[in-house]
Amino acid sequence: MTYCVGLKMERGLVFMSDTRTNAGMDNISTFRKMFTWCDEGETYVTLMTAGNLATTQAVVSLLDERSKAPSERHPAILQMPSMFQIARYVGATLREVIAQSSTTGERAESYFNATLIVGGQVKGSEPRLFLIYPEGNFIEAGDDTPFLQIGEFKYGRPILVRAFDPAMSFEAAVKLLLVSFDSTIKANLSVGLPLDLQIYERDSLRRGIQRRIKAEDSYFRTISSGWGEALKQAFDSLPDLTL
Amino acid sequence: MTYCVGLKMERGLVFMSDTRTNAGMDNISTFRKMFTWCDEGETYVTLMTAGNLATTQAVVSLLDERSKAPSERHPAILQMPSMFQIARYVGATLREVIAQSSTTGERAESYFNATLIVGGQVKGSEPRLFLIYPEGNFIEAGDDTPFLQIGEFKYGRPILVRAFDPAMSFEAAVKLLLVSFDSTIKANLSVGLPLDLQIYERDSLRRGIQRRIKAEDSYFRTISSGWGEALKQAFDSLPDLTL
Numbered sequence: 001m002t003y004c005v006g007l008k009m010e011r012g013l014v015f016m017s018d019t020r021t022n023a024g025m026d027n028i029s030t031f032r033k034m035f036t037w038c039d040e041g042e043t044y045v046t047l048m049t050a051g052n053l054a055t056t057q058a059v060v061s062l063l064d065e066r067s068k069a070p071s072e073r074h075p076a077i078l079q080m081p082s083m084f085q086i087a088r089y090v091g092a093t094l095r096e097v098i099a100q101s102s103t104t105g106e107r108a109e110s111y112f113n114a115t116l117i118v119g120g121q122v123k124g125s126e127p128r129l130f131l132i133y134p135e136g137n138f139i140e141a142g143d144d145t146p147f148l149q150i151g152e153f154k155y156g157r158p159i160l161v162r163a164f165d166p167a168m169s170f171e172a173a174v175k176l177l178l179v180s181f182d183s184t185i186k187a188n189l190s191v192g193l194p195l196d197l198q199i200y201e202r203d204s205l206r207r208g209i210q211r212r213i214k215a216e217d218s219y220f221r222t223i224s225s226g227w228g229e230a231l232k233q234a235f236d237s238l239p240d241l242t243l
Numbered sequence: 244m245t246y247c248v249g250l251k252m253e254r255g256l257v258f259m260s261d262t263r264t265n266a267g268m269d270n271i272s273t274f275r276k277m278f279t280w281c282d283e284g285e286t287y288v289t290l291m292t293a294g295n296l297a298t299t300q301a302v303v304s305l306l307d308e309r310s311k312a313p314s315e316r317h318p319a320i321l322q323m324p325s326m327f328q329i330a331r332y333v334g335a336t337l338r339e340v341i342a343q344s345s346t347t348g349e350r351a352e353s354y355f356n357a358t359l360i361v362g363g364q365v366k367g368s369e370p371r372l373f374l375i376y377p378e379g380n381f382i383e384a385g386d387d388t389p390f391l392q393i394g395e396f397k398y399g400r401p402i403l404v405r406a407f408d409p410a411m412s413f414e415a416a417v418k419l420l421l422v423s424f425d426s427t428i429k430a431n432l433s434v435g436l437p438l439d440l441q442i443y444e445r446d447s448l449r450r451g452i453q454r455r456i457k458a459e460d461s462y463f464r465t466i467s468s469g470w471g472e473a474l475k476q477a478f479d480s481l482p483d484l485t486l
Binding site for chain 1: 272279395398399400401402404405406410412413414415417418419421422426427429430442462465469470471473474475476477479480481482483484485486
């Protein structure tokens with residue numbers, strides 16, 4: 001599996017993804033699941049992927065126009081007039097790749113499925129964040145649900161539900177994501193380090209901070225061990241039941 | 244779905260289960276999923292169930308010997324010489340019920356599946372705790388993994404992994420379970436109040452504290468709201484990343 005989270009914040013967008021892929025328990029690898037396209041001053045788009053790796057890599061290659069010679073590539077994703085059009089384009093590409101891989105018949109439970117998060121900003125409009133289903137349709141993060149998750153989302157969801165606030169700082173948002181990812185990594189072998197982080201500042205229309213967080217990252221280790229302690233203290237601070 | 248947890252502690256065993264069942268989103272009900280048999284001074288057994296309700300109710304009725312007249316019932320489960328034999332007996336009963344319900348062929352993905360947690364003590368031996376699979380085989384909680392979960396276990400697992408300690412008091416264990424259940428209930432509609440709680444004190448060989456925790460329970464409300472605050476404080480206590 002995979003775990004990816006996109007946050008829609010007042011200050012911009014924050015993306016985090018893990019890098020573990022597995023085909024069975026005995027065949028695990030590290031692959032990037034976060035991809036960014038940027039035409040500085042015009043359009044910024046980040047995509048995160050969960051699901052069949054052949055499908056998601058094909059989608060990224062098509063969006064990148066890798067079927068053309070490098071000099072002729074002007075990714076269509078960077079020429080769309082709105083984030084809504086970008087989401088539609090990514091959704092259509094995903095559906096097309098899945099349809100090509102799927103055998104005829106038995107379409108209901110495709111082994112080639114994938115789910116995507118796409119977020120970004122086009123000059124003149126607001127930053128937007130979408131979750132794209134294998135069928136190519138999508139939902140958008142809004143004020144009521146300002147974050148989107150794909151992959152093994154259950155372990156890390158309670159802390160996001162409790163603590164995420166779109167008004168928080170980028171620094172606090174990264175801390176929150178690390179707590180959510182650490183809880184997931186501790187509970188599920190199919191999600192693993194290193195993590196990819198991308199921060200997009202509203203209206204900047206350029207690549208922001210990109211970072212790869214490895215197992216030996218000192219901040220990640222501080223959060224991982226500190227959270228265990230902090231949780232225990234939080235737990236101890238609540239009153240016991242009188243039996 | 245369902246959420247049930249069994250804790251194997253130094254002082255004894257603690258069981259908690261929710262009560263929500265659903266056949267689709269528009270057909271939800273409240274059913275007990277925790278059942279206790281006790282022959283005071285000899286044998287104590289508690290069973291918790293997740294999965295197809297017809298299957299689990301049939302298993303409980305068979306264990307209860309409800310096919311006999313009330314006066315002739317001497318549940319075999321209370322006449323076994325060991326907890327291991329009790330787990331085997333419960334497992335065999337479960338497998339038998341599933342086999343009877345299943346259509347011939349297509350056995351791999353049975354709609355009649357259920358998973359059980361059974362724990363207790365037989366005079367002269369230690370308290371033991373088992374998780375029984377639909378196939379009738381089972382695993383036992385040990386020192387390395389002193390708790391077992393069935394049903395929608397992912398949301399509430401990180402806090403158990405971080406904070407459960409078999410040496411803690413029953414009071415603290417109940418608090419921990421309520422935090423784990425509250426996180427699950429907040430994230431998943433298929434797990435719901437009221438909760439059933441059962442505490443078995445080692446070597447007592449009698450029913451211990453039984454309680455039904457309803458939505459209006461003041462302690463539950465204290466934990467539910469207090470945990471949100473405590474988590475935020477724990478989160479704030481960790482250092483921010485310098486971006």
